[in-house]
Amino acid sequence: MTHARITGTGSYLPEKVLTNFDLEKFVDTSDQWIRERTGIEKRHVAIEGQSTVDLAERAARNAIDSAGIKPQDIDLIVVATTTPDRIFPSTACLLQSRLDVHGCPAFDIQAVCTGFVYALGVAEKFIKSGSSRRALVVGAETLSRLLNWNDRSTCVLFGDGAGAVVLEASEEPGILSTHLHADGDYEALLRVPYGVSQGFEAMDEVNSKIEMRGNEVFKMAVNTLGRIVDETLAANELEKTDIDWLVPHQANIRIIQATARKLKMPMERVVVTVQEHGNTSAASVPLALDTAVRDGRIQRGELLLLEAFGGGFTWGSALLRY
Numbered sequence: 075m076t077h078a079r080i081t082g083t084g085s086y087l088p089e090k091v092l093t094n095f096d097l098e099k100f101v102d103t104s105d106q107w108i109r110e111r112t113g114i115e116k117r118h119v120a121i122e123g124q125s126t127v128d129l130a131e132r133a134a135r136n137a138i139d140s141a142g143i144k145p146q147d148i149d150l151i152v153v154a155t156t157t158p159d160r161i162f163p164s165t166a167c168l169l170q171s172r173l174d175v176h177g178c179p180a181f182d183i184q185a186v187c188t189g190f191v192y193a194l195g196v197a198e199k200f201i202k203s204g205s206s207r208r209a210l211v212v213g214a215e216t217l218s219r220l221l222n223w224n225d226r227s228t229c230v231l232f233g234d235g236a237g238a239v240v241l242e243a244s245e246e247p248g249i250l251s252t253h254l255h256a257d258g259d260y261e262a263l264l265r266v267p268y269g270v271s272q273g274f275e276a277m278d279e280v281n282s283k284i285e286m287r288g289n290e291v292f293k294m295a296v297n298t299l300g301r302i303v304d305e306t307l308a309a310n311e312l313e314k315t316d317i318d319w320l321v322p323h324q325a326n327i328r329i330i331q332a333t334a335r336k337l338k339m340p341m342e343r344v345v346v347t348v349q350e351h352g353n354t355s356a357a358s359v360p361l362a363l364d365t366a367v368r369d370g371r372i373q374r375g376e377l378l379l380l381e382a383f384g385g386g387f388t389w390g391s392a393l394l395r396y
């Protein structure tokens with residue numbers, strides 16, 4: 075049986091940094107409030123002219139290098155993003171051109187913060203069905219462009235970044251299962267209430283930015299992520315103690331701690347990077363994965379549980395043997 079195995083990881087954060095203290099200067103907040111409620115210390119922000127595909131390309135090249143392959147070996151490109159460069163072509167097609175890759179399928183997936191887990195699930199199915207042998211799966215966002223910088227309840231939470239993996243057909247086990255879900259009834263809790271189909275004349279400075287009822291999203295996220303942990307373990311007939319590393323979506327340290335408690339995992343076995351970059355939406359899971367692979371925490375053969383929750387609502391998990 076053919077498996078889909080991660081053979082390379084990469085990530086990229088823009089050089090420009092906004093600390094909590096920087097935010098204190100223009101919005102009514104404090105470093106203490108942000109740290110205590112979210113765990114975030116700073117976020118990286120794309121400068122003018124720097125776009126999602128720029129970030130995606132840096133992360134993708136790092137992942138391709140770490141897999142020891144050439145861009146031209148890639149035969150599928152999937153980019154998860156909520157902040158594409160263009161209405162079309164897709165960010166995946168723009169990235170394909172940057173990488174000088176031609177002819178293979180390339181498309182975007184939009185599942186907000188769960189986007190990377192969705193993209194991984196889709197790419198895995200391409201590989202297991204024999205349609206692809208080497209997929210590039212990227213999560214890349216410039217969420218800063220969707221923020222109302224006068225709204226302290228959202229602008230302190232998000233940041234820009236990109237993460238990527240190379241997923242290859244292998245005889246050795248890799249991804250063991252993916253679990254993807256959505257429930258469209260919750261739009262009012264988390265959304266950007268503007269879309270192309272409404273016509274550009276309907277867009278204004280406020281309705282084109284993120285709106286969130288944070289407290290309600292928080293409770294839904296904690297409960298839903300607890301359930302998906304159970305679903306993933308049951309599907310693989312595994313115990314909580316079998317998991318070596320939890321690699322969660324990096325939205326809020328309190329949500330991450332609640333999921334770790336549910337798994338009875340000590341925080342030493344949980345990859346936490348939210349302090350470094352805030353919520354980077356689709357980029358956050360591959361960013362955390364790449365960080366822990368590069369610093370040597372995650373070792374070959376270990377069992378990883380990736381999970382995410384985001385706008386839609388969407389949520390999902392991936393269990394994999396690294």
Ligand code: ACO
Binds near residue numbers: 103325353355
């Ligand atoms: N600085 C200071 N005070 C603030 C700030 C701020 N940045 N933001 C809100 N407050 C105030 C509120 O006005 C409120 O004041 P009040 O008590 O006088 O009314 C108080 O702090 C408490 O507000 P809450 O919203 O109840 O605070 P809470 O503890 O819920 O924390 C937070 C808010 C951090 C947003 C939290 O609810 C959260 O993390 N929610 C989940 C967000 C998330 O995970 N999203 C994931 C998906 S994102 C995606 O898909 C794009």
